Amino acid sequence: MALQSLHYTNGQFEVLDQLLLPHEIKYVTIKNCEDGWNVIKRMQVRGAPLIGIVAALSLAVELRAMTFESTDHLFEHVTKQLEYLVTSRPTAVNISEVNDQLLAKLLADVLSKKLSLKEIQERVITEAEAYELADVNINMTLARHGAEHILARYQGQSVRILTHCNTGSLATAGYGTALGVVRYLHEQKRLERCFCTETRPYNQGSRLTAFELVHDKIPGTLICDSMASVLMKEQNISAVVVGADRVVANGDTANKIGTYQLAVAAKYHKVPFYVAAPGTSIDVNLSSGDEIEIEERPSSEMTAINGVAIAAPGIDCWNPAFDVTPAELITGGIITELGVLAPSQLEDKFTTKDREKKMF
Numbered sequence: 001m002a003l004q005s006l007h008y009t010n011g012q013f014e015v016l017d018q019l020l021l022p023h024e025i026k027y028v029t030i031k032n033c034e035d036g037w038n039v040i041k042r043m044q045v046r047g048a049p050l051i052g053i054v055a056a057l058s059l060a061v062e063l064r065a066m067t068f069e070s071t072d073h074l075f076e077h078v079t080k081q082l083e084y085l086v087t088s089r090p091t092a093v094n095i096s097e098v099n100d101q102l103l104a105k106l107l108a109d110v111l112s113k114k115l116s117l118k119e120i121q122e123r124v125i126t127e128a129e130a131y132e133l134a135d136v137n138i139n140m141t142l143a144r145h146g147a148e149h150i151l152a153r154y155q156g157q158s159v160r161i162l163t164h165c166n167t168g169s170l171a172t173a174g175y176g177t178a179l180g181v182v183r184y185l186h187e188q189k190r191l192e193r194c195f196c197t198e199t200r201p202y203n204q205g206s207r208l209t210a211f212e213l214v215h216d217k218i219p220g221t222l223i224c225d226s227m228a229s230v231l232m233k234e235q236n237i238s239a240v241v242v243g244a245d246r247v248v249a250n251g252d253t254a255n256k257i258g259t260y261q262l263a264v265a266a267k268y269h270k271v272p273f274y275v276a277a278p279g280t281s282i283d284v285n286l287s288s289g290d291e292i293e294i295e296e297r298p299s300s301e302m303t304a305i306n307g308v309a310i311a312a313p314g315i316d317c318w319n320p321a322f323d324v325t326p327a328e329l330i331t332g333g334i335i336t337e338l339g340v341l342a343p344s345q346l347e348d349k350f351t352t353k354d355r356e357k358k359m360f
Ligand SMILES: CSC[C@H]1O[C@H](OP(=O)(O)O)[C@H](O)[C@@H]1O
Pocket: 046, 047, 048, 049, 164, 165, 166, 167, 168, 171, 172, 177, 178, 204, 242, 243, 244, 245, 255, 256, 257, 321
């Protein structure tokens, strides 16, 4: 049974509380956008694709329970709620993507004057629900492209992959992006081993990726973040494959803090470095990584684990949740559902129209 980050059936919506993993499997009910905002902000759910899907489904369940006097009232409410959901976490583009796409489709329906208020409301709900349904297929396609590209470098051999943070079933609606590449390699019996970093301070690697690897019986080895460079020096790593929160037009990529230093070490040790990014995490509206807002998280997420202090009381902290890897260090390519792309190919492949066509 695959790990399920969420359950959504007929407007009943619940998410797996990832703050309790790996010790406890507990689902939290989401009834409206406020519930959705809270679980995203607290990182009870996290992962760029998943937070976009949770935002969309939070709106869907809220709209299922509401009636509106007019299409203007409906449009105003949807606009307000999507703008609110975007404020939960700024770095990943995924919630903004949902905002832009749903509002564009809603506006088109309202202006068409061909549909009743109830029909328009039902279409918004259906389109919000479609993000979950589309995500797993996107991930499986992306994973195949990435695995085939990596295997083409190592004719006939099995490969040893280093990954960072969590990019699997717990970061998406299923299968995963970078960890989806690992899953596909394992399914093809071409994965020797997956090495995963702890990914301090939230420990997505030790708590979530290690959990997924053990659950799926994929050969995995946990390392501390500080071990990554010597691992690449001594342990014959075939490729580094990481996820993305926002890939911009020139290929610069915001991803979990620690990604940039992995890319620098990979460059030094001549290990191919790949970013796995579905179209929902690609933002060609920004031209370079300098424009990406980097979320800073509370110091308490660094100075304690499960309430137990691990740092000197009173010390100042700096806790950026992401860093930006310049495109020049992404030497393997950007793994998408449209293929493994060079940064120069992103704008052609992922204009807004193409993304919408691909999603629905
Ligand atoms: C497919 S997950 C993409 C991306 O999102 C994660 O961030 P967070 O755990 O803070 O939500 C991480 O950067 C992953 O690589």
